[in-house]
Amino acid sequence: MEENVNAAQGDNAEVRRGIAGVVRAGGDATVRQAMTVVTTARGGATVQQAASMAVVSGGDTSIKMAGAMCVPTLGDVSIEQGGAQWVVSAGDVNIDKGGCGVAVAPSVRVDRGGVGAALAWRVDVGEGGRVLFGPLAAAAFGLALGVGFGIVTVATAGYAATKVVKRLPRIPFIS
Amino acid sequence: MIVVRHTLVIDEPVERAGHLWTDFVRHEIARDDFAADEWLEADGLHGVMGAGDVHFETVSVARCKVTLTVRIDLPPSDPRTGPEVEAAYRRAVDHLDRFHDFVAAGVG
Numbered sequence: 353m354e355e356n357v358n359a360a361q362g363d364n365a366e367v368r369r370g371i372a373g374v375v376r377a378g379g380d381a382t383v384r385q386a387m388t389v390v391t392t393a394r395g396g397a398t399v400q401q402a403a404s405m406a407v408v409s410g411g412d413t414s415i416k417m418a419g420a421m422c423v424p425t426l427g428d429v430s431i432e433q434g435g436a437q438w439v440v441s442a443g444d445v446n447i448d449k450g451g452c453g454v455a456v457a458p459s460v461r462v463d464r465g466g467v468g469a470a471l472a473w474r475v476d477v478g479e480g481g482r483v484l485f486g487p488l489a490a491a492a493f494g495l496a497l498g499v500g501f502g503i504v505t506v507a508t509a510g511y512a513a514t515k516v517v518k519r520l521p522r523i524p525f526i527s
Numbered sequence: 528m529i530v531v532r533h534t535l536v537i538d539e540p541v542e543r544a545g546h547l548w549t550d551f552v553r554h555e556i557a558r559d560d561f562a563a564d565e566w567l568e569a570d571g572l573h574g575v576m577g578a579g580d581v582h583f584e585t586v587s588v589a590r591c592k593v594t595l596t597v598r599i600d601l602p603p604s605d606p607r608t609g610p611e612v613e614a615a616y617r618r619a620v621d622h623l624d625r626f627h628d629f630v631a632a633g634v635g
């Protein structure tokens with residue numbers, strides 16, 4: 353596993369067929385057929401046939417045949433044949449053949465996909481699109497919040513436990 | 528604002544699609560079982576568009592894409608919004624299916 357991938361200011365970063373912890377790009381970040389924990393980019397981010405816990409970008413984000421848990425971005429977000437739990441975008445969100453738990457954006461457009469809760473000025477429901485409204489949306493929002501909080505808690509607790517165990521070298525079953 | 532959208536492609540050039548749509552609206556209003564809704568309202572002798580919009584886009588020389596959209600003025604938190612979105616989408620599909628049949632039959 354590559355621990356971290358860092359690209360210099362203005363440089364692009366690409367992870368292809370691997371596992372990485374944190375990917376930091378001064379320009380664009382691309383993750384293809386790989387898994388990352390956190391992907392950050394000052395420019396755009398592309399996650400294709402891959403998975404990332406969090407994709408943070410200053411430009412447009414494209415998630416194609418991929419999954420992400422949390423996607424905060426300053427540009428547009430496009431999800432195609434993929435899914436994300438949370439999308440918080442300053443630009444528009446387009447979902448085609450995909451899904452999203454909660455989308456917070458000025459505009460959310462859904463074709464052949466579903467959104468649990470869309471918090472947007474404009475929600476555009478196209479062919480095969482499904483967006484929950486009313487109490488169902490509130491339930492989806494709560495579920496996404498609970499699951500997200502749970503995953504973060506487990507990950508944090510796991511990391512903390514690992515650190516604590518490493519400081520206890522005398523325990524016989526720990527090599 | 529919630530917008531429901533449905534699209535289909537017809538075998539007519541975009542130049543003719545607008546005229547065909549006008550003929551379709553007249554034809555729909557002239558039906559005995561006509562019921563006004565988001566797209567079609569009886570306004571005296573003329574059919575006018577309601578809260579919906581129709582948009583024509585070229586696909587090829589002989590084909591065009593017709594997109595029907597309607598705005599739903601209900602807040603997302605309203606329990607009636609979900610069923611209303613579903614119903615509006617079904618009505619949009621029905622409208623465009625009828626338009627497709629109208630074009631295919633060559634009534635216009």
